[in-house]
Amino acid sequence: MIEEGLKSELQKQGVYVTTLEDLYNWGRANSVWPLTFGLACCAIEMIAASMARYDLARFGAEVFRPSPRQADLMIVAGTVTKKMAPLVVRLYNQMPEPKYVIAMGACAISGGPFKQGYSVLKGIDRYLPVDVMIPGCPPRPEALIHAIMTLQEKILNQRLTGPDRPRHLNADVPGEYPVPVYGKHDLEPSKNPEVWHPPAIPR
């Protein structure tokens, strides 16, 4: 491990030193390819973010892949209905590691204005490990860009060895998540306890 001070001192002398870890993360963070996949009105903002005015290409995330096999990032943009949730989880399972999830908008986070509805899932974090959540209804394209920058920061700070290493480098951690099945009134199970449990609110 090279010290930051020595690194910048060497850089002034024209010697560029880095670690393999930094190089690896730098490459990954700047080519996060999202999956082309929108569920509701948030998708319109996601499309706007990828177009010329907001230009997601500046962050290396403009290559929306039409296949989960080629995607690194799932942007859950919109209301996840209970009918749609198993398909979302299945798409996530089909993505290769390393993979990340952004929950975009109030609906994807918690069900939003439809939280008490009989047909809407109360947040995709009940089934998938969400890395970044963006509040808003819908969030503006700037908010999505901010979320991608937050995700890039998260990727850049990942340690590739040791107990905190990311999931794709840890063979013991499964990359697939159980797909819920349709039940009589709700999905079964209605949440994945390994990913989500109801937060305790002090009252």
Next chain:
Amino acid sequence: METLEQIKSRLDAALPLTELEILPNECPAGERSLRLDADSAFAVAKFLRDDAQLKLDYCSNVTGIDWPEAKIKTKVKKMMLVEGVEKEVEETLETLRSGHLEVVYHLYSMALKHGPVVLRLRTENRTEKIHLPSLTPLWRGAEFQEREVYDLYGVIFDGHPDLRRILMWDEFVGFPMRRDYVAPDDYEYEPTPHDEVLVEAKKHYPPTEVKA
């Protein structure tokens, strides 16, 4: 376009065995509707579509309404003798309305550019006599909307080509838009509960410790 009374009188003449009723509407728009009986609804709808003066060739909307059993209070003014003086007294009458399901069709004419004519069909009750004739053979556009009414209200349309659930999944049990539908209890995490949600959310709160 003809008034609803004119349409009804022509229908009564053309199809003498039908029971038609013009339902009033108290809301500001005052859009009245024509109630058909289930047995002759198809014939009446076919007449409305094919009649040269009406040509209602476009079914823009099909929707369902659930009317559960309810006590209806109506106020009636009566002249009564109170202490020897004749006075106007208000009386409330309670009538029991039997529960039923209702399907509403909105018809327009593209050819003659008029409409809407609103049709209402009612089932006999909410439990087993829930069959109504499908109007999909007359207006193909009603197919998905009748499926939606079946899915959410549980009205069974006889003669529908493909009566399956359309919005909910096939394994779903019950009809979620009915007034007495009970949604699954998944209120384990409500950050800002209020009203009915608060009542449901409280069932998931940890038991409060009793201080000695």
